[in-house]
Amino acid sequence: MSGPLAFKQGSAAKSVSPCPCSRRYRDAVDTFTGSYAKTPFWIGEEPDFDGPGGRDKINPVTSTVVYHSAHGGTFVRMYRDGCIEVRVPELEQILTAANKSFDDSARASAGYAKHLNVLFLCLEIVCLKVQNAAVLSHSELTIPDLFRANYRPGSTDASGNICFDSHVGAYQQGRMQGHYKQELPPSFDMRIFLRRNRVVDPRCCEAAFLCYCAIRKDPALFQDVSSLSKAVGEYKGGNFSTSTVLCWFILERCLNERFAAYLETKMETLDQKPRITSERRKFLTGSAFSAAVVSNVLELADLLTHEQFLRINEIRKMRNDIAHSLKDDVVTVDRCRKNIEFTADFLLGGVIEGPRLNLGLMTMGS
Structure with missing residues (x-):
């Protein structure tokens, strides 16, 4: 990769294969763990929900997959409303085991928190390098900030938990039209207002994923980057x-x-x-x-x-x-x-x- 973002030798650029957003893809991978950064942002252009029929666009626009890719069995999705979801095979194996203990579930959940912290931190670094703008201001995500999303085969509709004890719950509900006051334009809602002028260039998504893949190649480096997120x-x-x-x-x-x-x-x-x-x-x-x-x-x-x-x-x-x-x-x-x-x-x-x-x-x- 050339241009404003330059990866050193040994990065994962050659080993990443984009995963087409198709029925087959959604059938094969149906459960993700996701979260939102504490500073909300859009990926792509900033939508307008105040115009005629704008409210009807809230769910389809916010839940649009802007970027998706896979590497080494790990799948990542990034959405228009700044949500990032990830599926890691070894963690799914633990979470779906019939005889798993509470400690197993907690450790696997902590593992997902590390993956999402590394992804958001990579996205922040890339945005500063590519856009020269502080679009994100990432702080460490913890287990209460994570949700599970179960997708029905062949559909983008998902079921799962809402993180009521976290900022993430408010952003999750921001996808639902019924959670906006009818007497005010949607742009007056804090979930929309706080994203104003915070827009991530879609090019940053792939660059962030490449950075994440390069970090994952070294387990010790991956742990250290997660700790760096905690230090921040x-x-x-x-x-x-x-x-x-x-x-x-x-x-x-x-x-x-x-x-x-x-x-x-x-x-x-x-x-x-x-x-x-x-x-x-x-x-x-x-x-x-x-x-x-x-x-x-x-x-x-x-x-x-x-x-x-x-x-x-x-x-x-x-x-x-x-x-x-x-x-x-x-x-x-x-x-x-x-x-x-x-x-x-x-x-x-x-x-x-x-x-x-x-x-x-x-x-x-x-």
């Missing part, structure tokens, strides 16, 4: 110390992964003996090689830039200060934002060049 949510919730600690957890795992890869390059044989014996490897990966030591080694080996080394060291010290002082004012808003920006670039720089997040923060006025 904590930042927007005012928990700057918690957000910074999450950033450090992500960075520490990335450092350990790079160090392990570096050790693999030193596994040659010297004088018919392994350069790194099992005993030496145990020492190199033991407690003596803390994150501080590992980052020093990687910087000296030119596997970290000096600037990256300094920023990682700074975030590590912040994390230690937070753990030892147990105070809420260790990290300022600006430092927390910069921590997230650095972590996003360090984590996703191998997937998409120059990833940016919408980290604008509004506070209450006097």
